[in-house]
Amino acid sequence: xxxxMNKSQVYAEVYAxxxxxxxxxxxxxxxxVLDVIADRRDKQYGQKxxxxxxxxxxxxxxxxxxxxxxxxLDYWCKTxxxxxxxxxxxxxxxxxxxxxxVPKDNKKA
Amino acid sequence: MENDELIKLPISLTVAVCHELKxxxxxxxxxxxxxxxxxxxxxxxxxxxxxxxxxxxxxDIHKLFPNLRGLSIKNRTIDNEYHxxxxxxxIKQQDxxxxxxxxxxxxxxxxxxxxxxxxxxxxxxxxxxVNISNNASLxxxxxxxxxxxxxxxxxxxxxxxQEIKNLDKAIVQNKDNFSKVKLDVQLFPKAIGYNHLDGTxxxxxxxxxxxxxxxxxxxxFLRHDNFKGDKNVEIDTxxxxxxxxxxxxxxxxxxxxxxxxxxTIVAVERYLAENVTYDDDTFKSxxxxxxxxxxxxxxxRVVQYFDGANSAYCCxxxxxxxxxxxxxxxxxxxxxxxxxxxxxxxxxxKDNLRLFxxxxxxxxxxxxxxxxxxxxxxxxxxxxxxxxxxxxxxWNATHYQRGxxxxxxxxxxxxxxxxxxxxxxxEAGYDKVPSDYKFFPxxxxxxxxxxxxxxxxxxxxxxxxxxxxxxxxxxxxMGIVRGANGRTYE
Numbered sequence: 001x002x003x004x005m006n007k008s009q010v011y012a013e014v015y016a017x018x019x020x021x022x023x024x025x026x027x028x029x030x031x032x033v034l035d036v037i038a039d040r041r042d043k044q045y046g047q048k049x050x051x052x053x054x055x056x057x058x059x060x061x062x063x064x065x066x067x068x069x070x071x072x073l074d075y076w077c078k079t080x081x082x083x084x085x086x087x088x089x090x091x092x093x094x095x096x097x098x099x100x101x102v103p104k105d106n107k108k109a
Numbered sequence: 110m111e112n113d114e115l116i117k118l119p120i121s122l123t124v125a126v127c128h129e130l131k132x133x134x135x136x137x138x139x140x141x142x143x144x145x146x147x148x149x150x151x152x153x154x155x156x157x158x159x160x161x162x163x164x165x166x167x168x169d170i171h172k173l174f175p176n177l178r179g180l181s182i183k184n185r186t187i188d189n190e191y192h193x194x195x196x197x198x199x200i201k202q203q204d205x206x207x208x209x210x211x212x213x214x215x216x217x218x219x220x221x222x223x224x225x226x227x228x229x230x231x232x233x234x235x236x237x238x239v240n241i242s243n244n245a246s247l248x249x250x251x252x253x254x255x256x257x258x259x260x261x262x263x264x265x266x267x268x269x270x271q272e273i274k275n276l277d278k279a280i281v282q283n284k285d286n287f288s289k290v291k292l293d294v295q296l297f298p299k300a301i302g303y304n305h306l307d308g309t310x311x312x313x314x315x316x317x318x319x320x321x322x323x324x325x326x327x328x329x330f331l332r333h334d335n336f337k338g339d340k341n342v343e344i345d346t347x348x349x350x351x352x353x354x355x356x357x358x359x360x361x362x363x364x365x366x367x368x369x370x371x372x373t374i375v376a377v378e379r380y381l382a383e384n385v386t387y388d389d390d391t392f393k394s395x396x397x398x399x400x401x402x403x404x405x406x407x408x409x410r411v412v413q414y415f416d417g418a419n420s421a422y423c424c425x426x427x428x429x430x431x432x433x434x435x436x437x438x439x440x441x442x443x444x445x446x447x448x449x450x451x452x453x454x455x456x457x458x459k460d461n462l463r464l465f466x467x468x469x470x471x472x473x474x475x476x477x478x479x480x481x482x483x484x485x486x487x488x489x490x491x492x493x494x495x496x497x498x499x500x501x502x503x504w505n506a507t508h509y510q511r512g513x514x515x516x517x518x519x520x521x522x523x524x525x526x527x528x529x530x531x532x533x534x535x536e537a538g539y540d541k542v543p544s545d546y547k548f549f550p551x552x553x554x555x556x557x558x559x560x561x562x563x564x565x566x567x568x569x570x571x572x573x574x575x576x577x578x579x580x581x582x583x584x585x586x587m588g589i590v591r592g593a594n595g596r597t598y599e
Contacts (some may be wrong), residue, residue, distance in 0.1 A: 003589060007581060011401075019202060020554045021561070022227050026206075036585045055557045066574035067582060069567045073575070076561075090572035091563055097571055 003047035006060045011037050014062035014071075016053050028075045115145035117171065119160035129154050134498060152176055156216075161185065164201040171210035179216035179238075180208065182347060183526045186225075199223040202285070209233065219244060226554070231255035237286075245535070254278040260286045265293035265328050271449055271493075277302030277314035286316035290325040291428040295437075296419055297327060297349055305447035308357070322346040329420050329437060346552050352422050356442055370448055370495050371520075376443045378519055381435055382509035383430045388418045396497075397438050419488075432457075432503035433488035440490060449493040456531040457487035457504075489530060492520070499526040 005013075015037050018026055026034065053059055060068075069090065077083040116128060123144050130136040134153050138144055156179040159166075170177070184198050199222040209232040217269070218240040219225070219234065225244055230236060231252020237259055241250060243266035250264070254275035260283070264273070276299045280290075292300055300318065302311030318325055328343040344352075363376045422440030423430040436452040437595075443450045489501040501518035508517060527537070560566040 003233065008585070010578070010581075017557060020201065020557050022554060025558075027229065027251075032586050033582065036582065040585060054553055056560060058568065060566075062570065062574060063578060065566055066570050067578040068561065069570050069575045070579035070582065072561060072567075082220075085566055086567065087572070089568055090568060090575055093571045094573055 005063045008040055008042035009045045010061065010063045010067060011041035014067050015041045016046060016049035017068055020055055025076060029071060037079050111445045115147060116151065116374050117145050119163065119166040121159050121166050125157045126154055129156060155179065162200050163198055165204065167200055167204035167207050170207045171504050176213065177211050180214060181223060182220040184221040198225045200225060202226055226404060245269065245341050248272065257282055258286060259283040261289045261585065263291040265291060268451060273299055276300050277311040280314045280317050284321060287321050287324055290321065292327055294327045294329045294349065295441060295444060297353055344422055348422065352425050355425050356445055360442060360445055373446050373448060374443065374492060374495060375382060375519060377439055378500055378505055378516060380437060382506040384514060385424055385430060385435060385506055388429045388431050388506055435502040435506060436488040436490040451491050451493060453489050453491045453536050454533045455487050455489055458531060459529055495520065498522060
């Protein structure tokens with residue numbers, strides 16, 4: 001999913017993910033955040049997630065996955081260790097990404 | 110400008126509101142078509158009795174009916190299992206979230222809704238009359254222990270129900286309030302707070318059930334029969350305890366300490382194959398079994414026992430049942446060891462008529478009834494906690510008792526079980542008809558949940574992306590609450 005997503009489409013995807021996750025995840029998320037996601041989602045776009053669509057990195061955009069990661073960090077992690085593990089993983093990807101981009105720039109230079 | 114304030118409701122709500130306005134307030138709105146209501150009229154509504162609402166009908170019900178005290182949602186068609194998904198009427202999970210925001214609700218009945226997966230009763234603290242039954246996909250009921258004024262509780266036939274937290278605590282704290290309790294047989298271990306790891310249970314909850322034995326009933330909702338109505342097995346607490354004790358004794362006798370899931374499943378199925386015989390008499394007499402004369406003491410205590418041969422009770426206590434009894438008996442035994450399983454309806458035999466071929470879709474129901482009448486309506490078990498594999502304890506038993514002790518129908522994949530069983534459309538997953546409502550089955554939920562828990566979903570996500578999305582969300586949330594929720598964002 002490389003195409004650029006607008007915010008309402010991202011909300012539609014996160015909304016679909018929350019619908020699928022249900023219970024525990026929804027209860028841990030503040031009502032105001034849920035309201036924003038539900039109210040500002042692109043309902044038309046959301047139709048593409050029917051009951052047989054698996055929700056994974058192939059069907060969800062990277063923006064929606066990033067928003068799910070932020071929800072996990074802010075509300076869903078049960079322990080500090082769990083939160084730290086995810087933060088470390090995300091930082092590692094940042095470092096990897098910057099390392100990959102530096103040599104290319106150097107070559108050009 | 111007045112027209113701007115008129116509200117149009119979905120037809121199911123319109124019908125219920127019109128009846129309510131006419132019966133209780135003498136307001137006759139005339140024909141239903143194109144009707145609109147004022148906020149004042151909607152504020153008069155305290156009870157809603159909805160028949161066959163569709164997905165999304167209850168959106169914003171908490172805003173529309175601020176004085177709602179009683180809500181009943183039902184659907185007359187029971188045997189949804191064999192219907193295509195777009196033929197089934199049901200509210201969906203988003204409707205349940207709206208119901209959970211009706212803070213003044215005192216009576217709630219949700220029956221036979223196919224597409225709801227969970228409900229948090231704790232959000233409705235004023236509830237005193239609750240009926241959550243026969244909702245095929247309902248997996249979780251939360252917050253029941255937060256209800257302190259319950260006098261009527263019914264919860265049965267929710268075939269996928271895996272979690273009903275603190276049911277034992279709810280029973281203890283409401284024991285002096287109860288006037289009617291009807292729970293599923295499979296919920297008995299949860300009702301007494303049974304711990305599958307050490308076999309202990311909540312004595313106080315057990316005593317409360319004993320104390321209220323005249324008003325507590327245990328039932329198994331079996332399949333709906335268009336000719337004979339619901340096949341409902343109902344037993345009292347005495348017989349429920351008898352069945353539970355027998356089940357515990359069986360597990361004690363057949364399982365070594367710390368046996369693995371696999372060993373437990375195989376041992377349980379072997380026990381059933383060795384000890385439970387097929388009830389041919391009941392099968393030949395079109396499933397109208399009477400237990401009279403078989404065990405007078407038990408019969409006297411059984412409150413209502415129509416079609417009991419399909420029950421876990423007949424399987425475990427009488428050692429004599431038909432196919433569904435084997436499956437339900439096994440489900441109960443495995444449940445006591447903390448292994449989730451589900452009884453699955455099917456037809457014994459291969460799908461030679463190609464019922465699920467899209468070319469036959471229009472005649473699906475006719476074909477299906479033709480098939481069931483000419484063949485064998487049957488039940489097997491799907492063991493969710495063991496890779497979702499299937500077993501057919503009934504056919505295993507009949508093979509075993511004829512001398513073939515190989516237990517050929519134990520822990521088969523869906524592909525293998527389908528070689529000589531035709532699964533219902535719900536179970537087979539052939540119900541992939543496009544629909545405009547959203548419902549995510551357990552398999553989608555489980556897969557997504559797992560990938561979030563293990564961070565597999567985030568394997569290519571960068572911290573900077575997360576920060577950007579958090580900021581975007583923050584911006585929108587702050588736009589609404591201006592930081593009133595107290596949360597700070599980086």
